[in-house]
Structure formats: C-alpha cells, structure tokens
Amino acid sequence: MPAASGTPRPPARSGERGIPEAAVARLPLYLRALGGLAEAGETTVSSEELAAASGVNSAKVRKDLSYLGSYGTRGVGYDVQQLVHLIARELGLTQDWPVLIVGIGNLGHALAGYGGFASRGFRVAGLVDADPARVGEEVGGVAVSHLDQLESIVRAEQVSIGVIATPAAAAQSVCDRLVAAGVTSVLNFAPCVLAVPPQVGVRKVDLSIELQILAFHEQRRNVAVAGVAT
Amino acid sequence: MPAASGTPRPPARSGERGIPEAAVARLPLYLRALGGLAEAGETTVSSEELAAASGVNSAKVRKDLSYLGSYGTRGVGYDVQQLVHLIARELGLTQDWPVLIVGIGNLGHALAGYGGFASRGFRVAGLVDADPARVGEEVGGVAVSHLDQLESIVRAEQVSIGVIATPAAAAQSVCDRLVAAGVTSVLNFAPCVLAVPPQVGVRKVDLSIELQILAFHEQRRNVAVAGVAT
Structure with a gap:
C-alpha cells in the first residue's frame, strides 16, 4: 500500500459529498x-x-x-x-492527463508501454532520460528526449503529472525540477521519500511492499502447518 | 491500493497479538x-x-x-x-524467500533487476518466459528459462512466491500451473483478477491505480483554482 505522503487534503467545494x-x-x-x-x-x-x-x-x-x-x-x-x-x-478520468515519465530504464520502458495508462486517460506526453545514448529511442510510440528538455516538455505539453522512474539518488532533483516547471502531481517509483511543497501531491509506489505482505501471510501459513504436524 | 482478494485470513496462533x-x-x-x-x-x-x-x-x-x-x-x-x-x-523477512518471476518483458526485466527485493529477503530463484528467443538471456544475474521449466524450478528451488508479469490473457493459466506446482502466494501484475483455491494468497498490483488517485486530487485542485478565479 503506497503512502499518500505529501498529498494535501483537497479543498472542500460546494455540493461535494466529501468522499473519504x-x-x-x-x-x-x-x-x-x-x-x-x-x-x-x-x-x-x-x-x-x-x-x-x-x-x-x-x-x-x-x-x-x-x-x-x-x-x-x-x-x-x-x-x-x-x-x-x-x-x-x-x-477525473473523463479528461486527458498528459504524463511525463522521467528515467527510461527497464521500469520506465515498462511504464511507457503499459496499456493500462492510455485506457484511463493518461497520455504519455514525453519520456526523458539523463543518458544521451537513449535519446531518440522510441518507446510506445514516443521518442525519448534528454533530461535537459524536461522543463520545455512540461510547458509545451501542459504536463500536470510527472512519473519518476529514476534511481533513488536522482529522484529528488528530478522532482524539484518537475515542480519548478509547474507539475503538481508526482508518482514516485524511486525507493525514497520526496520532499515537495504543500500544494504538490506525491504518491509512492514500492514494488516490494506487496511481496512483504505476502511473506507475512506465507510465514503464518507455515507456522500453522508446523503446528498441525506436531 | 492493490486488493487482497483471495488472501485467506491467517489462522490464529497461540500468543499471537492479532495484528490487523x-x-x-x-x-x-x-x-x-x-x-x-x-x-x-x-x-x-x-x-x-x-x-x-x-x-x-x-x-x-x-x-x-x-x-x-x-x-x-x-x-x-x-x-x-x-x-x-x-x-x-x-x-517474515528474516528468512529467505525464493521467488519465481513469470513473463520477462519490460516489466519482468524491471522486477528481475529491482534492488528492493534482495534487500528484503526476496531472492529471484528463477525467471521464465514463453518466448524461446528469450531463453538463456541473463537478467540481474539469473538466466531466463522456458515456461516449460516452471514446475521443475518451483520444486528444485522450493519457490513459495510466484510473480506474474505476463499479459492478462496468459495470467490465469500461469497461476494455475504455479499453484499446481505448490506455490502458495502469488503477486499479480497482470491486469486481471485471478481465481485461486482458498489456501493460496494473491495480491494484485495495478500500475495505473496510483495515477488514478493522483488524477482525483489534481482535478479537485483545478476546480478549486477555477473557483477562486471566477
């Protein structure tokens, strides 16, 4: 279960039912x-x-x-x-959400080609990577740009959601640049906690967390089986 | 937030504090x-x-x-x-958990190379893929085997946790084979619901779900800003 750290409480609006x-x-x-x-x-x-x-x-x-x-x-x-x-x-899925993915390693590749995004209104508007050797490579129909282009892509494509799939060491500086360029929501796949201003929402994905929860149950099952055997 | 569908309630054990x-x-x-x-x-x-x-x-x-x-x-x-x-x-992370990853596309590659698994006691004990062209390729120090080897790897490595990173259409048959071979916990990245016997735990990861939650907050922010502007 990813943490919703940094996500501010949405402001109340009239007629809103206040869904938890x-x-x-x-x-x-x-x-x-x-x-x-x-x-x-x-x-x-x-x-x-x-x-x-x-x-x-x-x-x-x-x-x-x-x-x-x-x-x-x-x-x-x-x-x-x-x-x-x-x-x-x-x-809010009835509108188009342009998304910028930063870091096109294996995970960035997988995310760029993930069918589940487009069908929910998330359009991959840009892919950027720090490695010049990756620039120009096409993934899921979008060409990879250099990290230098981050700000210009955010502005040209009106990106509001940034996806960080970089190594942990690069994640905070990438996040700072996304926020400075106007991005207000960040999905973080890097294994670290990001600091953001209060008006910016961050959600964090840790691919090992679900495995840890499975291990908990697996361990209990083993203990129960051992208990029955004695 | 992935659903814990199919995960049975762990049996009570003596002295257990019953953590929710x-x-x-x-x-x-x-x-x-x-x-x-x-x-x-x-x-x-x-x-x-x-x-x-x-x-x-x-x-x-x-x-x-x-x-x-x-x-x-x-x-x-x-x-x-x-x-x-x-x-x-x-x-249960103080013990070694051998994990088999099925489906070595971009996502499977990313998972096989994910540093966060090993540091938590999850050892990638095998990688299998249906595509013969991938067999023998090494990812994160482990060679890809053919899907035919699924059962023998589960038995030889005493795999208890299977990770499914196949397309949705293949996921249920892969899951059935994992369960028949003795796997009791399944982490599912395929965009579908898996049917498993009651003694098997399944957790499902959908990479777009966190984006959908971000979109909800993003939409609220936009409505609030528009409200202030009028």
Missing part, C-alpha cells in the same frame, strides 16, 4: 472490475458480484457507491455503464 | 523509512519523525508498533535497529 480518501483508493478497483464485466457482456451487476470481482467486501462496495449517489435497484443491481461513467467522472 | 491487516500493510512503509534513517546514522526515532518519513499519522504509528510490543521510551523514542528487527521478524 480510503474510498477514493477503491474506486479504481471497481473501475477495473467493471471493465471486465462490460467486456463479458454484462449490463448489470450486484454489489456482491462487484465485491468479488474487485476484492472488496460488499458492504463497503455499497457504501462507496453511495458517495457517488448510486444506490442500485433492488433485485437488479447497478447499471454497469452508468457506474463506469460515475466513477470515471469522480476520479 | 491494515497495520500489516503499513509495516513495510516503516521498514523502508527506518532503513533511510539508519543510513543517515540515526539510532533513535520519535513516532512523529517515523510518521513523517513513512507518510502515516503518528498516532497510527504508535498503535501499529504497540502490536509488535514496542512502546518506545519517553523523551528518547524508539531504537531504530530494534524496530527494524521487530518489523522484519513480524513480516
């Missing part, structure tokens, strides 16, 4: 599950089905969807397309 | 922050400092650490090395 942060974090899970149901030709879904497909319990599903003003129809469930629209609108 | 699932998910964040503090030469840490470094509020930090039997010393704080040990032990 934890519920916001579950909306993408519902959206993905609904995409699968729509592909399978389903037009309605019960809260239990949506719960099973998204790995959330059904009471939480109903509560979360009620924040969006959606309560379903007794005996029928929720309309799949309507839910997709409500969630995408709530998350 | 949400607290387990925060322990890796503390561990990473403590690693940074130790590198900086710090020997003690207050709950406020640890909270700031891990992006969790300080009351939650104190509560979580109390599950490990650690309460700190008034006016001094917590001993950094002791906390590292307690958390690593609780998560």
Whole structure:
C-alpha cells in the first residue's frame, strides 16, 4: 500500500459529498472490475458480484457507491455503464492527463508501454532520460528526449503529472525540477521519500511492499502447518 | 491500493497479538523509512519523525508498533535497529524467500533487476518466459528459462512466491500451473483478477491505480483554482 505522503487534503467545494480518501483508493478497483464485466457482456451487476470481482467486501462496495449517489435497484443491481461513467467522472478520468515519465530504464520502458495508462486517460506526453545514448529511442510510440528538455516538455505539453522512474539518488532533483516547471502531481517509483511543497501531491509506489505482505501471510501459513504436524 | 482478494485470513496462533491487516500493510512503509534513517546514522526515532518519513499519522504509528510490543521510551523514542528487527521478524523477512518471476518483458526485466527485493529477503530463484528467443538471456544475474521449466524450478528451488508479469490473457493459466506446482502466494501484475483455491494468497498490483488517485486530487485542485478565479 503506497503512502499518500505529501498529498494535501483537497479543498472542500460546494455540493461535494466529501468522499473519504480510503474510498477514493477503491474506486479504481471497481473501475477495473467493471471493465471486465462490460467486456463479458454484462449490463448489470450486484454489489456482491462487484465485491468479488474487485476484492472488496460488499458492504463497503455499497457504501462507496453511495458517495457517488448510486444506490442500485433492488433485485437488479447497478447499471454497469452508468457506474463506469460515475466513477470515471469522480476520479477525473473523463479528461486527458498528459504524463511525463522521467528515467527510461527497464521500469520506465515498462511504464511507457503499459496499456493500462492510455485506457484511463493518461497520455504519455514525453519520456526523458539523463543518458544521451537513449535519446531518440522510441518507446510506445514516443521518442525519448534528454533530461535537459524536461522543463520545455512540461510547458509545451501542459504536463500536470510527472512519473519518476529514476534511481533513488536522482529522484529528488528530478522532482524539484518537475515542480519548478509547474507539475503538481508526482508518482514516485524511486525507493525514497520526496520532499515537495504543500500544494504538490506525491504518491509512492514500492514494488516490494506487496511481496512483504505476502511473506507475512506465507510465514503464518507455515507456522500453522508446523503446528498441525506436531 | 492493490486488493487482497483471495488472501485467506491467517489462522490464529497461540500468543499471537492479532495484528490487523491494515497495520500489516503499513509495516513495510516503516521498514523502508527506518532503513533511510539508519543510513543517515540515526539510532533513535520519535513516532512523529517515523510518521513523517513513512507518510502515516503518528498516532497510527504508535498503535501499529504497540502490536509488535514496542512502546518506545519517553523523551528518547524508539531504537531504530530494534524496530527494524521487530518489523522484519513480524513480516517474515528474516528468512529467505525464493521467488519465481513469470513473463520477462519490460516489466519482468524491471522486477528481475529491482534492488528492493534482495534487500528484503526476496531472492529471484528463477525467471521464465514463453518466448524461446528469450531463453538463456541473463537478467540481474539469473538466466531466463522456458515456461516449460516452471514446475521443475518451483520444486528444485522450493519457490513459495510466484510473480506474474505476463499479459492478462496468459495470467490465469500461469497461476494455475504455479499453484499446481505448490506455490502458495502469488503477486499479480497482470491486469486481471485471478481465481485461486482458498489456501493460496494473491495480491494484485495495478500500475495505473496510483495515477488514478493522483488524477482525483489534481482535478479537485483545478476546480478549486477555477473557483477562486471566477
């Protein structure tokens, strides 16, 4: 579970239902599950089905969807397309989000070619790397530019979200440059905590964290098995 | 936030303090922050400092650490090395976890070379891919084997954790093979929900989910700015 460090509380706006942060974090899970149901030709879904497909319990599903003003129809469930629209609108995915990826190593390559971004409105508007040997290489249809171009790409493409996939040692200086150029949201894949001004949002991804949680359960299972054997 | 779908509740064991699932998910964040503090030469840490470094509020930090039997010393704080040990032990990271990565595209490459695994006790014991052209290629010191070798590697290396980095269409059959060969924990990077028997734990990573949460806050900021401008 990545930390939401540095992400300021969003300001209240009139008519807003004040959806809790934890519920916001579950909306993408519902959206993905609904995409699968729509592909399978389903037009309605019960809260239990949506719960099973998204790995959330059904009471939480109903509560979360009620924040969006959606309560379903007794005996029928929720309309799949309507839910997709409500969630995408709530998350701001109905607009185009130009994204700049900094650091085009293996991870940057994987991110640049990741199909899940484009389908959610995240358009890779630029790729930059400090290594001149990488400049000009095309990844996912976008040519890699030199790190020197960071500021000009942010301005020309009106980038609001920067993705940092550099080594940890370079991450803070890249972050500072993104913020100075006008970026207000940063997704950090580098294994370090970034300092940002209060108006800038940062989310951190650590690829080993989920493995650590798996190890916890794996260890418990082993202890339980050993306990049964004695 | 990846879903913990399919992860069974661990069985209770005697003397266990019953640490909640949400607290387990925060322990890796503390561990990473403590690693940074130790590198900086710090020997003690207050709950406020640890909270700031891990992006969790300080009351939650104190509560979580109390599950490990650690309460700190008034006016001094917590001993950094002791906390590292307690958390690593609780998560099961004091033992070696052989991991098999299936699917060595860009993402599999990035995962195979990811430094954050080895330092947490996760040893890449094997890499397999369906493409014969990739077989023999060395990534992070491990040679890629053909998918046909999946079962023999799981058995020879006593792999308990499988990492799936294949396209979505291949993920369920790879998962079924891992489980049949004896793997009991699966980390899924493919954009799909996997069906597993109840004794198998699955955690799912979706690289676009964090971007969606950033977009939510970005949208709110834009609305707030527009509101001020009118």
